[in-house]
Amino acid sequence: MIDPKLLRDNIDYIKELLQKRNMAGAIDLDALKRIDDERRAAIAKTGELRETRNRVSKEIGGRKSKGEDAAALMKEMEGVNAGIKDLDALQESLNTQFNDILLSLPNVLDSSVPEGKDENDNKVVRYWGEKPKFDFEPKPHFDIGAELNILDFERGVKLAGARFYVYRGLAARLERAIINFMLDLHTTEHGYTEIFAPFIVNDDSMIGTGQYPKFKDEYYRIERDGLSLIPTAEVPLTNLYRDEILEKEQLPLYVTMQSSCFRREAGSAGKDTRGLVRVHQFQKVELVKFVEPETSFDELEKLVANAEEVLRRLNIHYRVVLLCSGDVSASSAKTYDIEVWMPGLDRYVEISSCSNFLDYQARRARIRYRRAKGEKPALVHTLNGSGLAAGRTLAAVMENYQTADGAITIPDVLRPYMK
């Protein structure tokens, strides 16, 4: 969440922000301000009453221990206690309202984010490599996979339904190789520590990274246990340090983890219905950073470079896109997408999304660090990015490395992993 003080000091800034994010009118800021004012008034008033209660109760204790009469004082406390009770109830109701709205407010935007309505206004910041030339008509990965009998969508449907798939033989092995290659690259060359954590998390975790409460429809939740299947390893990784105070020396802290990711893909009916591009379960290697605030934008550039390096070593053409204000996710202040070239689909496909969340997630999840001994803890900045989505990487390898006879050449960097 954003700093509540911003609401008091500069409400126009937030109004403008919502405008840029195409969210104007979605949130009643004036009502929120009113609730906050009432809320703080109630806090101040109960504070006074409690102070009275503490003082008088001590007085009562003192008199009783001396055997003196305290009946008058006890009588006096009845009114005070009734007042506290009423104000507590009011405060609780106001706090709930306030937090609900606050949690659904999006993050601030960095000034470098271009203004725009939707993905058409995103800015391409660079291209790497070139589109490969084929002396035949390149096929989409799902056709290649069907012909080689390594991607089985029919049986995926039989087992779990639409948008599920089965890998057989080479595809299963190739994806495993891709994941291992990516993890090794990030841990041995980019300084990330490999983590393995649960794929199922509690609501506090989902709130911490911003999935809940606003976007509940997009995830699988096991109601009976109050747990959710993670849509990305960002959730367990970022929440590793929820409710903790880190030492300055621990920063910057880089972690990576491979996981399956589960998404309902609500609202994307009819989109990317074939193949591996949009499915309910896919594997991904995620990169997460905890850093000092001053460094977070530099760290974002390095994070994108770490993700790009995967495609460079695979020698696959891609471009990097800076998302515009209307397309950046609610939690993020600035996001770069890496889009890989898919010759069979004849378009670029998002394969990584790298974001700087500033203190938005850290405030929700209470992830702090000690700037200097004796000082109050400060919020860290968190970042994350895919490094990369494994299923889409598999599809990209299949399409870019396909041969005229319908086979796939294994990229050099993956060969050690295919022995």
Added chain:
RNA sequence: GGAGAGAUGCCAGAGCGGUUGAAUGGGGCGGUCUCGAAAACCGUUGAGGGGUUUCCCCUCCGAGGGUUCGAAUCCCUCUCUCUCCGCCA
């Protein structure tokens, strides 16, 4: 799933219902001593929030309710952890 035990500050570990935000020990930090270090001794060391913001106040002893003028201490519910049994990749 069955039976039992427990949940207190960075850690360990006390805490007749009243002045306990919390004894004591350890650790950390600062100091004395020392050529330096160790030892010893002295001091200091949680977080969140509100305000009339060099200071004052409120809240927090797993979470949520309740009893009471007053709860870390009493009652209820929940969660989690540990031990034993059962089951099991």
